[in-house]
Amino acid sequence: MRLLVFSILSLLLMFADYRFREVDVLRSMLSTLVAPIQIIVDTPSQVLRWAERRSADYESLYEENAELKSQALILQLKLQKMVAITTENIRLRELLDGAKRAEAEVVVAEVIGVDVDPFTHEIVINRGASKGVVPGQPLLDASGVMGQVISVNRYTSRVLLISDARHALPVEVNRNGIRAIAVGNGISNELELLHLPDTADIKQGDILITSGLAGRFPHGYPVAVVNEVRHDPGQTFAEVKATPLAALTRSRQVLLVTPEPAPLTADDAETGNKEKIN
Amino acid sequence: MPQVTRGVFTIYFSFLIALMLSVMPLPDNLQWWRPEWVLLILLYWIVAFPDRIGIGTAWVVGLLLDVLEGNLLGMNAFSLTVVAYVAQLSYQRIQMFAWPQQVLTVFFLVALNQLIGHWIKGVLGVSVQTLMFLLPAIVSALLWPWVFVILRGIKRRYHVH
DSSP: OHHHHHHHHHHHHHHHHHHOTTHHHHHHHHHHHHHHHHHHHHHHHHHHHHHHHHHOOHHHHHHHHHHHHHHHHHHHHHHHHHHHHHHHHHHHHHHTTOOOOOOOOEEEEEEEEEOOOTTOOEEEESOOGGGTOOTTOEEEETTEEEEEEEEEOSSOEEEEETTSTTOEEEEEETTTOOEEEEEEOSOTTOEEEEEEETTOOOOTTOEEEEOOTTSSSOTTOEEEEEEEEEOOTTSSEEEEEEEESSOTTTOOEEEEEOOOSSOOOHHHHHHHHHHHHO | OHHHHHHHHHHHHHHHHHHHHHHSOOOGGGGGGOOOHHHHHHHHHHHHOTTTSSHHHHHHHHHHHHHHHTOOTTHHHHHHHHHHHHHHHHHHHHHHOOHHHHHHHHHHHHHHHHHHHHHHHHHHTOOOSOGGGGHHHHHHHHHHHHHHHHHHHHHHHTTOO
């Protein structure tokens, strides 16, 4: 009898959680309840890093500082070039009567938890609704796209990584603009490109960037590098595998990108056509 | 009365530890080997106090585990409920069993739990075609004697009745 009651209760809950958004309220309430457990579990690694910082000696700090300074110098140099290129780009776009691309704003966050289920690739970050995080927001690390926010609590949010089997991301080849969809296949350092014709010009070493077509990820962030292209005569499409550029399983410091206000409008489509004609 | 309260808190505390162990960070390739701590501890308390710990406890703990792991709400609650029911049916036998038989029983119970979870994930389309999901059942079964002895020690030490 009790078995029946509780089984039906959990089946109803599963169905409701799958179908209706309202259950998220319950989930975030319960999440707040178990948040202390997550914090306690994260404590050892926090302490370890704190101890590491504390015990770092003068010599290595000095070296690291010097290295960072030279890195900053190089980045600034690149930035100078970027400024010139950006202004030139804006001028050209104005000439073509195109829409200006908004500069994306970023917020730094830290990974505080990793999903324990080997079948899903999700992480928990330490920024939530209180910092203005919204579901669907893209997450990057220093070298590429990591994933997108799927649920937001008050102080933490859960992020689906691009390597998860449920995640698909519209990308384009940086070299020639061929569009494709990169889906995760459940292996943490591999993406697959779907529906690329056998004749498509794509080869090993090509960089894939976000195409911004779905309107969720801004255009032009690096995603992955192609590491295998296989042409099987028996298959309709080429089999293309790519390695994500972001350190999906290692990054601790991550960046949340504020979504652009109007992702894709009829206006944009029009200018796209114009550019092609010109 | 205070004794009863103390006993209840010991049980709560053991579940708290189990929940912490089940979300403790592990290296990537060890993830598959993570034992089902919550289920192991639940099984012990069911065998020890079949009249007090049962389906209700299993459901609540399972729901907490779902929230912690970010699963579909109710998935672990459902599988733990079913396993708790089976364990309640057979607790007398488990009490009588020798170690090897107990280990085997625990293996089947954990495997049942994993299987239900795998089915539910399969329905949602997130599962991968591999038998690796049964690894925790093996690890959990091998850990059972230790869990049993430790929890029995705790039970006697803190006079849980």
